[in-house]
Amino acid sequence: MRIPPYYRLPAWQRLFAGMAIGGMISWCIFLYVFGEWQEEYSKEIQKQAEEIRDLKKEKDIWQNDYQELNKKNLEQLRVQEIQVKITNRDKFKLDSLSAYEMEEAIKEDIEMLLAKDIDTAFKNRQLIRKVIENKTFKANDKRYRLEIKEIVFYTTISIQLNLKLD
Structure with a gap:
């Protein structure tokens, strides 16, 4: 090719x-x-x-x-609220108004903890215990003492109380 x-x-x-x-x-x-x-x-x-x-x-x-x-x-967390609850008021047949007045009186006694840091509030827990347990309340012609069942420290201090006859 x-x-x-x-x-x-x-x-x-x-x-x-x-x-x-x-x-x-x-x-x-x-x-x-x-x-x-x-x-x-x-x-x-x-x-x-x-x-x-x-x-x-x-x-x-x-x-x-x-x-x-x-x-x-x-x-630096601060205490912002205090909650108080009486757990055994039904046992003593305590009316809700008296229980509310007791709870408010306790809140007024420990309101100094508001706006304090949690560390300070925790360090004062024995003082809180003494303030609450040494106070007597009168309701329905009976005298009551409160005993702390539980305390929880955070931005809200939650306290659960038991009633006892004085």
């Missing part, structure tokens, strides 16, 4: 030369455009990675500050 003698004809030579030069030029243009896009995308990726690092550092700083504030707040 023989190759046709197109290499001798100038029209065919120009066609093949134009195709070769056009292919090289289009390849160069493709490489240039592709390279520009890649450079643009790599800059964008670097910028995003830098922003992510900065945001992670900022998040860590905020989390550390938040944890420190939580620790300080836990140390």
Whole structure:
């Protein structure tokens, strides 16, 4: 088989030369455009990675500050409310008004603990016990003493009391 003698004809030579030069030029243009896009995308990726690092550092700083504030707040928790409940008033057939008056009198006696930090209130628990248990109440022509069943110290001091005849 023989190759046709197109290499001798100038029209065919120009066609093949134009195709070769056009292919090289289009390849160069493709490489240039592709390279520009890649450079643009790599800059964008670097910028995003830098922003992510900065945001992670900022998040860590905020989390550390938040944890420190939580620790300080836990140390500085204050008593905001006092709840007093007489648990065995039904045993002595005590009406709810008398029980309410007793509970309110106890709240008034220990209201000095409001707005104090929990640590101080906890350290004064023996004083609270003495204040409550040494007081007598008169209701229905009978004298009652209160005995502390349970005390819970938190932002709300919850005290459960038992009645005893004096």
